[in-house]
Amino acid sequence: MPSQREYWEKSFRQFKDLSENEKITYDNWLEDYLSTLKDHKSSSFLDLGCGLGYSTYYLLNHDFKVISVDISHIACNWMKKILPDSLILQCDFLSGLPFKSNTFQVIVADSSLHYFYQKEFERILDEIYRVLTKNGIILIRVNSTKDTYYGAGQGRQVEKNLYFKQNRYKKFFEKEELEDLFKELNIITLKEIETSRFGLVKHQWELFGKKKQNGT
Numbered sequence: 001m002p003s004q005r006e007y008w009e010k011s012f013r014q015f016k017d018l019s020e021n022e023k024i025t026y027d028n029w030l031e032d033y034l035s036t037l038k039d040h041k042s043s044s045f046l047d048l049g050c051g052l053g054y055s056t057y058y059l060l061n062h063d064f065k066v067i068s069v070d071i072s073h074i075a076c077n078w079m080k081k082i083l084p085d086s087l088i089l090q091c092d093f094l095s096g097l098p099f100k101s102n103t104f105q106v107i108v109a110d111s112s113l114h115y116f117y118q119k120e121f122e123r124i125l126d127e128i129y130r131v132l133t134k135n136g137i138i139l140i141r142v143n144s145t146k147d148t149y150y151g152a153g154q155g156r157q158v159e160k161n162l163y164f165k166q167n168r169y170k171k172f173f174e175k176e177e178l179e180d181l182f183k184e185l186n187i188i189t190l191k192e193i194e195t196s197r198f199g200l201v202k203h204q205w206e207l208f209g210k211k212k213q214n215g216t
Helices: 004-013 028-038 054-060 073-082 118-131 175-181
Strands: 044-048 065-070 087-090 104-110 132-143 156-159 162-165 168-171 185-197 200-211
Touching: 028 054, 028 104, 028 132, 028 200, 044 054, 054 065, 054 104, 065 073, 073 087, 104 118, 118 132, 118 175, 132 168, 175 185, 175 200
Parallel strands: 044 065, 044 104, 065 087, 104 132
Antiparallel strands: 132 200, 156 162, 162 168, 185 200
């Protein structure tokens, strides 16, 4: 069975020769939060699991300072070529985030946190809380249990709502589980949304929260 890194290197290899216009596009999901993000204009943002750079590209085009990380060397190298003024780092979330505590006021994680066992997810979340400042904000999107076009209920179930199929694990979340996992946040928005991806309807949870004052 391939490792997470091997899986994503193989996945991104098919994109590495595409041009900027073919690959990087605006993803307007952050548009609803732009006024809040502007309140942190002078701060560093973290794009966690940046992939092909959709969120990074959006943030840079609104003049935010962004550090982007991904497990794939191919994705990181491509982004360094297309976005030479940005800071891109390759790292495995499960090995910890290579930043000091209280580094970021804003962390964005778009569709990058639903590939892990429960204990792995909780370990990554501890790292997110560690590098997030007090009163820092988190914006994430993760799979919903309604996301049947993209694997919900399909493959070998290994934990509740976690399935193994086509050499990778994929997790699907319910509202109550997210509320429990993100109890260190004051959750401002938690909504189930429908988007379109490759011509199919995709169901996701969108979460916007602020770290509590007494967070570490």
